[in-house]
Amino acid sequence: MTDTLIEGLYREGEPIADTKAPPGDISQKWTTRQFEAALVNPANRRKLSVIIVGTGLAGAAAGATLGEAGYQVKSFCYQDSPRRAHSIAAQGGINAAKNYKGDGDSIHRLFYDTVKGGDYRSRETNVYRLAEVSADIIDQCVAQGVPFAREYGGLLDNRSFGGVQVSRTFYARGQTGQQLLIGAYQALERQIAAGTVQMFARHEMLELIVVDGKARGIIARDLVTGEIETHLADVVVLASGGYGNVFFLSTNAMGSNVTATWRAHRKGAYFGNPCYTQIHPTCIPQSGEQQSKLTLMSESLRNDGRIWVPKRAEDCEKDPREIPEEDRDYYLERIYPGFGNLVPRDIASRQAKNMCDEGRGVGPEVDGSRRGVYLDFADAIGRLGEDAVRAKYGNLFDMYERITGENPYQVPMRIYPAVHYTMGGLWVDYDLQSTIPGLFVTGEANFSDHGANRLGASALMQGLADGYFVLPNTIRDYLAAGPFERIDEDHPAVAEARESVQGRIQHLLGTNGTRSVDSYHKELGKIMWEKCGMERTDAGLREAIEQIRALRADFWANVRVLGTPEGLNQALERAGRVADFLELGELMCIDALHRRESCGGHFRAESQTEDGEALRHDDEFAYVAAWEWGGDGGAPVLHKEDLVYEFIELKQRSYK
Amino acid sequence: MRLALKIWRQDGPSDTGRMARYDIDGVSEDSSFLEMLDLLNEQLTERGEEPVAFDSDCREGICGTCGVVINGEAHGPERTTTCQLHMRSFKDGDEIVIEPWRADPFPVIKDLVVDRSAFDRIIQAGGFISANTGSAPDAHATPVPKEHADRAFMAAECIGCGACVAACPNASGMLFMGAKITHLGELPQGQPEREARVVSMTAQHDHEGFGGCTNLGECTRACPKGIPLNVISQMNADFRHAGYGRR
Numbered sequence: 001m002t003d004t005l006i007e008g009l010y011r012e013g014e015p016i017a018d019t020k021a022p023p024g025d026i027s028q029k030w031t032t033r034q035f036e037a038a039l040v041n042p043a044n045r046r047k048l049s050v051i052i053v054g055t056g057l058a059g060a061a062a063g064a065t066l067g068e069a070g071y072q073v074k075s076f077c078y079q080d081s082p083r084r085a086h087s088i089a090a091q092g093g094i095n096a097a098k099n100y101k102g103d104g105d106s107i108h109r110l111f112y113d114t115v116k117g118g119d120y121r122s123r124e125t126n127v128y129r130l131a132e133v134s135a136d137i138i139d140q141c142v143a144q145g146v147p148f149a150r151e152y153g154g155l156l157d158n159r160s161f162g163g164v165q166v167s168r169t170f171y172a173r174g175q176t177g178q179q180l181l182i183g184a185y186q187a188l189e190r191q192i193a194a195g196t197v198q199m200f201a202r203h204e205m206l207e208l209i210v211v212d213g214k215a216r217g218i219i220a221r222d223l224v225t226g227e228i229e230t231h232l233a234d235v236v237v238l239a240s241g242g243y244g245n246v247f248f249l250s251t252n253a254m255g256s257n258v259t260a261t262w263r264a265h266r267k268g269a270y271f272g273n274p275c276y277t278q279i280h281p282t283c284i285p286q287s288g289e290q291q292s293k294l295t296l297m298s299e300s301l302r303n304d305g306r307i308w309v310p311k312r313a314e315d316c317e318k319d320p321r322e323i324p325e326e327d328r329d330y331y332l333e334r335i336y337p338g339f340g341n342l343v344p345r346d347i348a349s350r351q352a353k354n355m356c357d358e359g360r361g362v363g364p365e366v367d368g369s370r371r372g373v374y375l376d377f378a379d380a381i382g383r384l385g386e387d388a389v390r391a392k393y394g395n396l397f398d399m400y401e402r403i404t405g406e407n408p409y410q411v412p413m414r415i416y417p418a419v420h421y422t423m424g425g426l427w428v429d430y431d432l433q434s435t436i437p438g439l440f441v442t443g444e445a446n447f448s449d450h451g452a453n454r455l456g457a458s459a460l461m462q463g464l465a466d467g468y469f470v471l472p473n474t475i476r477d478y479l480a481a482g483p484f485e486r487i488d489e490d491h492p493a494v495a496e497a498r499e500s501v502q503g504r505i506q507h508l509l510g511t512n513g514t515r516s517v518d519s520y521h522k523e524l525g526k527i528m529w530e531k532c533g534m535e536r537t538d539a540g541l542r543e544a545i546e547q548i549r550a551l552r553a554d555f556w557a558n559v560r561v562l563g564t565p566e567g568l569n570q571a572l573e574r575a576g577r578v579a580d581f582l583e584l585g586e587l588m589c590i591d592a593l594h595r596r597e598s599c600g601g602h603f604r605a606e607s608q609t610e611d612g613e614a615l616r617h618d619d620e621f622a623y624v625a626a627w628e629w630g631g632d633g634g635a636p637v638l639h640k641e642d643l644v645y646e647f648i649e650l651k652q653r654s655y656k
Numbered sequence: 657m658r659l660a661l662k663i664w665r666q667d668g669p670s671d672t673g674r675m676a677r678y679d680i681d682g683v684s685e686d687s688s689f690l691e692m693l694d695l696l697n698e699q700l701t702e703r704g705e706e707p708v709a710f711d712s713d714c715r716e717g718i719c720g721t722c723g724v725v726i727n728g729e730a731h732g733p734e735r736t737t738t739c740q741l742h743m744r745s746f747k748d749g750d751e752i753v754i755e756p757w758r759a760d761p762f763p764v765i766k767d768l769v770v771d772r773s774a775f776d777r778i779i780q781a782g783g784f785i786s787a788n789t790g791s792a793p794d795a796h797a798t799p800v801p802k803e804h805a806d807r808a809f810m811a812a813e814c815i816g817c818g819a820c821v822a823a824c825p826n827a828s829g830m831l832f833m834g835a836k837i838t839h840l841g842e843l844p845q846g847q848p849e850r851e852a853r854v855v856s857m858t859a860q861h862d863h864e865g866f867g868g869c870t871n872l873g874e875c876t877r878a879c880p881k882g883i884p885l886n887v888i889s890q891m892n893a894d895f896r897h898a899g900y901g902r903r
């Protein structure tokens with residue numbers, strides 16, 4: 001580690017690398033790794049215990065699979081039932097290299113599209129494996145009874161998603177996430193009934209227990225009784241999702257938070273690429289100040305909807321139906337004729353912002369500007385008929401009408417980008433193990449598969465790939481060395497973790513200041529969106545860091561949390577989460593500041609081509625930024641993992 | 657908008673509870689019902705009163721977490737989830753009565769928050785297809801006629817919010833249970849366990865204290881996903897076949 005502070009903000013440490021992916025041809029790596037990973041005899045599995053935090057696609061799938069295998073599993077979620085995890089809200093679909101359409105799809109093409117779509121900032125080996133197991137996911141889900149869309153012959157239907165030229169996305173109307181999650185949830189409930197999985201709903205992990213350098217358990221709060229509980233195990237898996245709620249307004253569920261991964265980060269797990277935030281292009285625009293969240297409209301709408309704004313700013317207030325064809329600017333079709341409305345998310349988002357910044361946005365003014373573009377189905381309705389459009393997207397249209405009060409069959413929808421998914425997360429190796437031995441991280445909570453930008457229909461694929469197929473095969477290599485030495489609840493490391501949790505809770509309840517938790521969260525969110533959102537500048541990020549530090553200090557001195565530590569206390573739950581967002585937000589800004597290139601969902605204003613496209617710098621930044629916690633008040637330490645592209649050539653992305 | 661709210665306050669499971677009145681002003685018509693409650697909670701916090709506890713998560717109508725009885729109706733006056741009910745459905749000056757789901761199998765935890773874990777136990781009793789990971793045949797090996805797939809999907813849309821129970825005078829959970837039985841029973845994959853499923857799920861349903869169905873249809877009227885009453889007929893038919901053997 002260098003002793004010198006870089007830019008007064010961080011230090012640089014030793015480089016790191018993944019050591020688990022075996023050498024050899026990329027198509028053989030996963031087979032080799034599975035063969036080389038040690039086995040655990042079925043009779044020994046019941047002596048081994050696993051904690052899984054989170055019950056979304058990755059967590060529920062892992063819980064079900066490890067339970068079936070015979071391990072003792074304890075599963076935790078903050079919701080009242082594992083069925084409610086936010087994976088349920090994903091709409092569009094799940095990719096798989098099945099080539100059922102015979103349109104030239106293959107594992108290699110899905111791999112290539114994902115690496116390219118991630119702007120060459122994901123790890124080749126992990127992505128190849130993701131593409132490899134994708135086909136098994138569909139088989140598994142169909143066997144569970146997931147009601148995917150079918151054709152009249154009884155075979156599965158597919159559709160196409162942004163950034164891709166083949167039709168490889170399996171879907172269940174606009175509720176694919178719900179159906180896949182319910183499948184995984186039912187598999188999990190089956191194991192609960194069988195006694196292999198013990199479920200702790202309405203529980204929140206508040207601390208990681210590390211003994212002799214290994215993850216050995218968690219401290220959780222029973223959100224109903226308020227009791228602080230200790231849970232010990234041989235291994236801990238975090239499947240706790242992403243942290244987009246750091247922006248306050250996002251498409252995430254209200255309770256989605258960073259606490260599980262942030263607490264682990266503070267205990268030594270490196271945080272990879274924290275600034276990589278995906279901005280989703282097709283959300284319902286914000287309507288006013290009282291809004292608590294944003295709602296996504298599935299990207300699949302871009303298959304049939306055409307995106308446009310008026311050519312002239314003075315037409316923006318007109319009824320869109322009265323603007324003739326020649327006065328409309330179908331800007332994506334104009335700028336990117338090869339991909340048109342199906343360009344990847346980062347490009348679609350940035351161009352929408354550009355149109356609004358030029359003054360050609362539509363819809364109501366919020367904070368003095370119109371932030372919306374049209375997503376128009378008139379052509380599709382003319383071509384296919386309203387019934388066919390309704391069959392494909394009915395529930396999305398209904399949802400839009402409910403929220404906006406406008407009928408999208410008659411008037412074009414309005415959409416605008418919003419914070420959706422975070423590609424950053426805890427750093428993991430090929431085995432999905434973090435830098436803390438015995439701590440595994442899956443799904444959105446890890447960083448590895450999506451690079452700087454996630455392609456549509458890939459999140460569901462990663463969650464289920466990790467949960468059903470990858471983790472169960474890699475974790476056994478670690479567990480084969482167990483059972484590990486027993487630890488007692490009065491072990492000093494356990495006692496320290498408990499005390500730190502209790503201390504935080506007492507501090508939050510005892511401050512009795514003047515400002516509500518939500519008011520801090522909203523202020524943090526504004527800073528993050530303005531300065532670490534779709535477009536970032538050196539000066540803006542420096543300001544943001546100062547503002548966040550001041551806000552954090554004020555939070556700890558001035559926050560008002562009412563009620564008691566016993567029983568249900570939702571303000572206390574939120575306070576703990578916002579406290580962690582206030583630390584994470586600073587790290588996101590430091591990460592964004594040091595990466596002086598435009599990349600995926602990270603557009604750096606100082607790094608663009610002459611015609612305003614994002615400009616990447618592979619010579620300087622083709623690495624993962626893995627951040628080590630620097631201690632309270634200390635500077636974080638940057639460890640770089642060079643991204644080695646052996647099987648794909650690094651190219652500037654172009655969709656023109 | 658200015659509103660008078662009457663809200664059920666209950667400190668915990670053992671508290672007897674009471675109705676409390678709050679006046680609120682400055683509510684936007686574009687707000688959702690839950691955003692209106694957020695606003696109330698901000699004002700309560702400012703005054704040093706403990707905010708009202710209520711459940712919500714996705715706030716886009718799909719996770720099934722939210723749900724309160726509004727003016728006597730589960731999820732309020734429209735057929736949607738509470739999070740997707742907007743204040744434009746109310747008038748300036750309205751009085752709104754807000755209560756938790758009312759049903760014995762859903763005990764109150766605090767204020768408007770209830771415990772719906774009985775639903776999970778019904779699923780544990782058989783609401784799944786036993787398919788271990790990694791043993792599945794190719795997805796195209798078993799074609800499913802589109803009309804079966806569509807009906808399965810329609811039933812699978814249930815979000816498990818519990819409005820059906822809250823709306824039913826008998827606190828019956830049969831719409832929820834029938835939806836799952838219909839979803840899995842429409843698919844070839846669901847056939848091997850079809851009879852065992854309906855028997856064990858029904859036993860669990862009754863054990864939890866949910867009532868029987870008397871065909872009033874209040875459940876389906878309150879269901880935000882429009883699950884039709886015929887899933888209960890399907891469940892009853894499956895139950896009869898399970899008793900007498902399918903012919």
